[in-house]
Amino acid sequence: KAGVTQTPRYLIKTRGQQVTLSCSPISGHRSVSWYQQTPGQGLQFLFEYFSETQRNKGNFPGRFSGRQFSNSRSEMNVSTLELGDSALYLCASSPGPLRGAREKLFFGSGTQLSVL
Amino acid sequence: TQLLEQSPQFLSIQEGENLTVYCNSSSVFSSLQWYRQEPGEGPVLLVTVVTGGEVKKLKRLTFQFGDARKDSSLHITAAQPGDTGLYLCAGEAGNTPLVFGKGTRLSVIA
Numbered sequence: 071k072a073g074v075t076q077t078p079r080y081l082i083k084t085r086g087q088q089v090t091l092s093c094s095p096i097s098g099h100r101s102v103s104w105y106q107q108t109p110g111q112g113l114q115f116l117f118e119y120f121s122e123t124q125r126n127k128g129n130f131p132g133r134f135s136g137r138q139f140s141n142s143r144s145e146m147n148v149s150t151l152e153l154g155d156s157a158l159y160l161c162a163s164s165p166g167p168l169r170g171a172r173e174k175l176f177f178g179s180g181t182q183l184s185v186l
Numbered sequence: 187t188q189l190l191e192q193s194p195q196f197l198s199i200q201e202g203e204n205l206t207v208y209c210n211s212s213s214v215f216s217s218l219q220w221y222r223q224e225p226g227e228g229p230v231l232l233v234t235v236v237t238g239g240e241v242k243k244l245k246r247l248t249f250q251f252g253d254a255r256k257d258s259s260l261h262i263t264a265a266q267p268g269d270t271g272l273y274l275c276a277g278e279a280g281n282t283p284l285v286f287g288k289g290t291r292l293s294v295i296a
Binding site for chain 2: 074103105111112113114115118126128160162174175176177178179180
């Protein structure tokens with residue numbers, strides 16, 4: 071079974087641009103979560119989708135948005151990029167709909183975004 | 187806001203030594219998960235502990251959940267270079283997303 075696939079692996083953008091990151095979950099998984107990882111803040115929750123519906127949203131500005139398609143693939147978008155958006159963006163899938171200890175999160179390798 | 191504090195932040199030891207890393211909070215969690223993340227990869231789940239006082243062993247790794255379900259520890263016996271990585275704890279409370287600690291970066295030198 072293929073794992074969680076995130077594309078692209080690396081991305082370099084300049085301030086003010088926008089970016090779209092893609093995540094393909096493990097086949098059969100219907101829940102997708104996104105996290106931002108930085109050395110200073112660790113992993114911070116962005117949002118979670120289940121069956122195309124956003125179930126939870128973290129404490130990030132409206133420049134960060136996401137969506138999930140009917141095939142469970144997910145995208146996140148960041149508009150008007152700032153230097154502080156440089157981070158590793160991780161996507162995780164799970165079978166759903168249960169949360170926490172009742173299900174495992176399977177992470178992709180992430181997209182390393184650098185904003186210059 | 188629920189926070190998980192991990193200590194130490196960095197740890198560098200020789201192969202064969204034992205070590206313990208800690209994950210503490212002032213909040214109660216329903217369960218705690220431990221992940222290991224290697225450079226260039228996403229975190230990989232090692233174990234989930236759900237009962238206060240629970241101890242789980244995974245080969246040379248021993249995980250413990252505190253009686254009050256506010257803290258957890260990970261003990262590695264006879265560390266090997268392959269244990270090198272970032273160890274993350276993550277807590278679950280109710281129907282909310284996992285909260286992650288900032289991690290302990292372990293380096294095991296041969």
